[in-house]
Amino acid sequence: MSAKIRLYVEHPLGGGQSVPLEKGQAHYLFGVMRQTVDDDVLLFNGQDGEWRATIAEAGKRGGTLICAAQTAPLRMPPDLWLMFAPIKKARTDFIVEKxxxxxxxxxxxxxxxxxNAGRVQRDRLQAHAIEAAEQCGGTFVPEVAEAVKLDRLLDGWDTARQIMFCDEALAGADAGLPTSSELVAPWAILIGPEGGFSERERTRLDKLEHAHAVTLGPRILRADTAAVAAMTVWQQALxxxxx
Amino acid sequence: MSAKIRLYVEHPLGGGQSVPLEKGQAHYLFGVMRQTVDDDVLLFNGQDGEWRATIAEAGKRGGTLICAAQTAPLRMPPDLWLMFAPIKKARTDFIVEKxxxxxxxxxxxxxxxxxNAGRVQRDRLQAHAIEAAEQCGGTFVPEVAEAVKLDRLLDGWDTARQIMFCDEALAGADAGLPTSSELVAPWAILIGPEGGFSERERTRLDKLEHAHAVTLGPRILRADTAAVAAMTVWQQALxxxxx
Structure with missing residues (x-):
C-alpha cells in the first residue's frame, strides 16, 4: 500500500485489468526507479480514477501490471481552458505544468x-502536462491543443464559453471577474504575451459580449505568474x- | 522619453542627483545594452520611486547618470511577508521572482x-528579487532574509502579524482566509516544503492564535505554485x- 510512484497510462483501468507498459515506461519503472515484480505502483489514465497495480512482468522493452484496487475516483476539474501566448521555452513548459x-x-x-516564440512542440508540452499530473496526485490530464492564431480561435468561438481576458493594460484598474450566476461555466482564461495585446486585438476582445477584461492587481506580472494568479482568481470565484 | 532599461541602484535619487554606477552595472548598461552618453535609463532604489536619468559618463569600470525627472512614485506593496521552505535551486529562484x-x-x-535543501545563498536570491523588480516595473524590492529554522522564527514571532499557513493536508477542506477587519495587516504567508509540515510543526502552528490554516483548493500544488496562488488569495482578500 506504500506505492508512491504514479504513472499515467493510455489503457483502461479496472479490477483485475492487465495493463501493458511501453518501452519508455518500462525503462523508467524498472531501470530508473528500480521497481520489480510484485511491487505496487499507482496508475491513472485520466478517465478511470487512480488504481493500485502490481507488477506482474518486468522486462527491458516492456512489462505488465495488474490492477488491484481503486485508490481514488476520477476527480474532474471544472470546465476551464487556459489559453496563453507562448514565451521562452522554459516558461512555456512552466505554464503547462502550472x-x-x-x-x-x-x-x-x-x-x-x-x-515572440518559435514553433510550439505540442507533444513535448503534453508530456509536461502528464508529468505534472503524475507528480501532483491528479487523476485528470488536460489536453494540450495545437497552437492556433488568436483571430482564428475567436472566429470559431462557441459563445457559450466565457473568456476571462487578462489585460495588463488594466493593471490597477477596477476590473474584477463577473461572478453572476448565469456566468458560471464553461470558461476560458486568456493570458497575453509579454508585450501585451495589440490595439486591434484588444478592441476585438472588448467588443465580444462573452469576453471579460480582468485586472490582476496593480503590478505588472510575467505571463507565467499571470497564468497561476488568473486561475487562482477563477477557481476561487467560480x-x-x-x- | 523612450527609456526602457530599468536599473536598481543603491543610491539616493532626486532632481539633478548624480548617480555613480558600479562596474557590473556599467558592463551591463554600456557593454551588453550598448547604451552611451546622453541615452536615458530608468532608475529606482526601492525608496524614491522611479526616475528618468541621462548617462553623463560611460566607462568600462563605471559611469555616472544624472536624474532628470521622476517617472513614477514609490508604490509600496501592502505589508506581506512570504516565508517558504527552500526547494530545488531553480524553483527557489522562481519563488523569489514570483x-x-x-x-x-x-x-x-x-x-x-x-x-530537503542545501545552503541557501541569500545574495543570489536577493539579486533575483532585484532583477524581477527591474523587469516588472516595480519601484520596491523585497528584502530576502537569511534562512531561519521554523521553530526559531516562531519563538521570536511578533503576534501582531498574522500567519496564513498553507497546509496541503487540508486540500479540499473548508478553510478559507479570515477576512474580518481586525485581521487586516500585517500578514505573513507560510508555504511548507514538498513533504508538508511534520505533525509536531502542524500542531505548533495550529495552537497559535495568530496562525490561520488555509487551503488552496482540492489539488496538491507544488510549493512554487502554492506561493503564487496564496499571494493571489491574500492580495485579493486583504x-x-x-x-
Missing amino acids: ATEMGATRIIPVMTEFT GDWKN | ATEMGATRIIPVMTEFT GDWKN
Missing part, C-alpha cells in the same frame, strides 16, 4: 500579434476552490 | 523538519488587489 496543477481541462497555445 | 512580482515586502527562507 495549468495542470491548477486544474485546467484544456491548454491552448495562442499566437497573438506580439507573440471553480472548485469555493468553500 | 514573490517580488506579487508584492511581497520581505522574503524569508524557512527550514522546516522536512525541508491586499491591494481589492476593487
Whole structure:
C-alpha cells in the first residue's frame, strides 16, 4: 500500500485489468526507479480514477501490471481552458505544468500579434502536462491543443464559453471577474504575451459580449505568474476552490 | 522619453542627483545594452520611486547618470511577508521572482523538519528579487532574509502579524482566509516544503492564535505554485488587489 510512484497510462483501468507498459515506461519503472515484480505502483489514465497495480512482468522493452484496487475516483476539474501566448521555452513548459496543477481541462497555445516564440512542440508540452499530473496526485490530464492564431480561435468561438481576458493594460484598474450566476461555466482564461495585446486585438476582445477584461492587481506580472494568479482568481470565484 | 532599461541602484535619487554606477552595472548598461552618453535609463532604489536619468559618463569600470525627472512614485506593496521552505535551486529562484512580482515586502527562507535543501545563498536570491523588480516595473524590492529554522522564527514571532499557513493536508477542506477587519495587516504567508509540515510543526502552528490554516483548493500544488496562488488569495482578500 506504500506505492508512491504514479504513472499515467493510455489503457483502461479496472479490477483485475492487465495493463501493458511501453518501452519508455518500462525503462523508467524498472531501470530508473528500480521497481520489480510484485511491487505496487499507482496508475491513472485520466478517465478511470487512480488504481493500485502490481507488477506482474518486468522486462527491458516492456512489462505488465495488474490492477488491484481503486485508490481514488476520477476527480474532474471544472470546465476551464487556459489559453496563453507562448514565451521562452522554459516558461512555456512552466505554464503547462502550472495549468495542470491548477486544474485546467484544456491548454491552448495562442499566437497573438506580439507573440515572440518559435514553433510550439505540442507533444513535448503534453508530456509536461502528464508529468505534472503524475507528480501532483491528479487523476485528470488536460489536453494540450495545437497552437492556433488568436483571430482564428475567436472566429470559431462557441459563445457559450466565457473568456476571462487578462489585460495588463488594466493593471490597477477596477476590473474584477463577473461572478453572476448565469456566468458560471464553461470558461476560458486568456493570458497575453509579454508585450501585451495589440490595439486591434484588444478592441476585438472588448467588443465580444462573452469576453471579460480582468485586472490582476496593480503590478505588472510575467505571463507565467499571470497564468497561476488568473486561475487562482477563477477557481476561487467560480471553480472548485469555493468553500 | 523612450527609456526602457530599468536599473536598481543603491543610491539616493532626486532632481539633478548624480548617480555613480558600479562596474557590473556599467558592463551591463554600456557593454551588453550598448547604451552611451546622453541615452536615458530608468532608475529606482526601492525608496524614491522611479526616475528618468541621462548617462553623463560611460566607462568600462563605471559611469555616472544624472536624474532628470521622476517617472513614477514609490508604490509600496501592502505589508506581506512570504516565508517558504527552500526547494530545488531553480524553483527557489522562481519563488523569489514570483514573490517580488506579487508584492511581497520581505522574503524569508524557512527550514522546516522536512525541508530537503542545501545552503541557501541569500545574495543570489536577493539579486533575483532585484532583477524581477527591474523587469516588472516595480519601484520596491523585497528584502530576502537569511534562512531561519521554523521553530526559531516562531519563538521570536511578533503576534501582531498574522500567519496564513498553507497546509496541503487540508486540500479540499473548508478553510478559507479570515477576512474580518481586525485581521487586516500585517500578514505573513507560510508555504511548507514538498513533504508538508511534520505533525509536531502542524500542531505548533495550529495552537497559535495568530496562525490561520488555509487551503488552496482540492489539488496538491507544488510549493512554487502554492506561493503564487496564496499571494493571489491574500492580495485579493486583504491586499491591494481589492476593487
